[in-house]
Amino acid sequence: MAARAGIVVTGTEVLTGRVSDRNGPWLAEALRAEGVDVGSVVVVGDRPEDLRSALAFLAGSGVDLVITTGGLGPTADDLTAVVVGDFQGRPSAVDPALEARIGAIVARLSALRGWRMEPAATAAGVTKQAQVPVGATVLEPVGTAPGLVVPVAEGRSGPPVLVLPGPPSELQGMWPAALAAELVRTALAGATELRQETLRLWGTPESELAATLRRIDDQLRGLEVTTCLRDGELEIVTRYSPDAGPAYRLLQQAVTEDFGDMLFSQDGATVDEQVAAALAGRAWTVAVGESCTGGLLAARLTAAPGSSAWALGGVAAYANSAKEQLLDVSVEMLAASGAVSPEVALAMAQGARDRFGADVGVGVTGIAGPGGGTTGKPVGTVHLAAVGPDGTATKSVVLPGSRDAVRQRTTTLALHLLRGLLLGGPPA
């Protein structure tokens, strides 16, 4: 039986979606890498009673460790440390040495940022952040908030609670110290290796994959297979303990046989990573001319560190005048075919390639909606083209969904078109 952990994410801003939670998933993945299984993540607002019931749910579910994120800031709605202390039967008190250390950090940060700080307000915030349940282990702040490992009070039973800060950089920075803490190491002593492998398919419906899985179902014992359709890509993630390795290889073989070159990734690499590697491998550069995606394609191509080696940039040519003046699409073509046409997509790809002096150019034009559609060119109509030294690839589709969905999915489609041009493989 593998070690198990449960996660509580706190923050009304997360619960209501003003901020999307990055900590729950990050922790689930970091724990999996340690061989620790996570059954659930509970998101609660900044109310003590909701945090308490989440702690009670997870502690009562038999996990070896409960982890909380967030609620350690200087404002009064940040109440995780005290609520966790009370839950574990340990009242909180100010730790004067910790208070001095946090005070020094705050002074340094505010000097660095040039913020106006009222001394009394600052001191009150520091004191608040130095309130620690008695008997808890303090993890040194990465930002201004300390982490905590809070064991249950003597004479009571239950898992320890690891209290981590909400800002992802602070949480991630504190993680090695958290794993090294004696109480955490003891709690997770039962961890065993848990492998995770990812296959990625492009251009096939989920029901076809379901048929493959159903066919070999009785041979998949020991595998936890989940499938997920996103922006037209189908992702198969399998988790298993090492002794189920043969079953995983059988699954991989069945998917390979049934889907051929639709299986574009067997090692979990994303299409972004494959495009980057293919460009780097040939020492080719790329530039894009994009309309409906408005910069998303250029942003995605430049998202990875080191992308300046092969991404020269792009033109977001939203206005027709920009298509003419920055991508050399002719006025005549725009008038004859319309801005949303295969001809213009190709001209934008060629224009981007020429203007940036890139080896490969990509062009994207379409109607993201919700307005602007016509009977002949409904919302979701998208034309794409990629032009390289060895040839050209094009694609025209009508995509479903909201403006945002069309923009995101078009960006993924452009990457697959580019991948096809560079590597061959499944049609975009």
Add this chain to the structure above:
Amino acid sequence: MAARAGIVVTGTEVLTGRVSDRNGPWLAEALRAEGVDVGSVVVVGDRPEDLRSALAFLAGSGVDLVITTGGLGPTADDLTAVVVGDFQGRPSAVDPALEARIGAIVARLSALRGWRMEPAATAAGVTKQAQVPVGATVLEPVGTAPGLVVPVAEGRSGPPVLVLPGPPSELQGMWPAALAAELVRTALAGATELRQETLRLWGTPESELAATLRRIDDQLRGLEVTTCLRDGELEIVTRYSPDAGPAYRLLQQAVTEDFGDMLFSQDGATVDEQVAAALAGRAWTVAVGESCTGGLLAARLTAAPGSSAWALGGVAAYANSAKEQLLDVSVEMLAASGAVSPEVALAMAQGARDRFGADVGVGVTGIAGPGGGTTGKPVGTVHLAAVGPDGTATKSVVLPGSRDAVRQRTTTLALHLLRGLLLGGPPA
């Protein structure tokens, strides 16, 4: 006492962060608009036992309605309907009429998309999706999966469970029908109005706001105030029932007095919305020249429907050659000042303005990292400029955080610089 609901989000892909959950936050906000309070969202993987314990936790927490999202697809790991049925004491069976309706939808969709479909596989998927707990109310599919309202079996007690599909467009499309369902209406009959107001601050640390809140703490009874720092913006969201209106107005007044023009939004409008309105109001257009943000600024300016009225586009000039050839930054300036310099940011803004023929140009150059930093120009160094008919605004900063954090925060900073140029107000 307001009506309360609890939400279970299912899907290993969500639990492990491969997909970020959009349904939990959307539902929490949609329920709030109906006057229904949500205390927690539980995210579980595709394991029946984890879904069951989440259902037990929420049903046992005294909520009036439990809502699940996801797990209604055609693959075997999609098991929500059956698990919810069992939890409510209602075994599932295939509904033949529903099966026929889903079959017709699937046939139409696959013809439209030109997917190769094996008939037996398709039929098995359809049958699986037509499995319904006996006595449940069926909500017609928006995609291929039906929604369900599953009451607890007779003779047992507990809230009904509303089962909704995972794809956000399907879930949102089904929401009106779900709210109209008899069982849901009865469960939420106790809903009372719950207001939510948002204030946004720019350029002040969270501890200063904490001081203001502490000063008037005893006058804030009945308000649920949460604060959240994101990309340099400080957001204050307050939820309250109508009788706490005077307390909210007092909070608003205190924040206005203490923070002056750092309070850039009192009606919840985002900086994006304010920039859009300011441009539209003057019938001005904007174009951007961006380096380290690589297209993110153009993408954000074109994210809203109708943005083509004022956003002409942008150049993501990643390579120096692109800065020269597409934004007219001089070779001499690049050599003398370096690509990451206030001079180049201003030249990029002017170049974008001229090349696109826009009223306003924005220029952004910086080092997003993790590589490329030097002692004089560390990672996070960013220079920005905005040039309009009435003047120029510039800003230089060193931002903390990861490559992604620097790119996102720089994009927000550029919007505030643009807002300042258009509206005056707080310094970016």
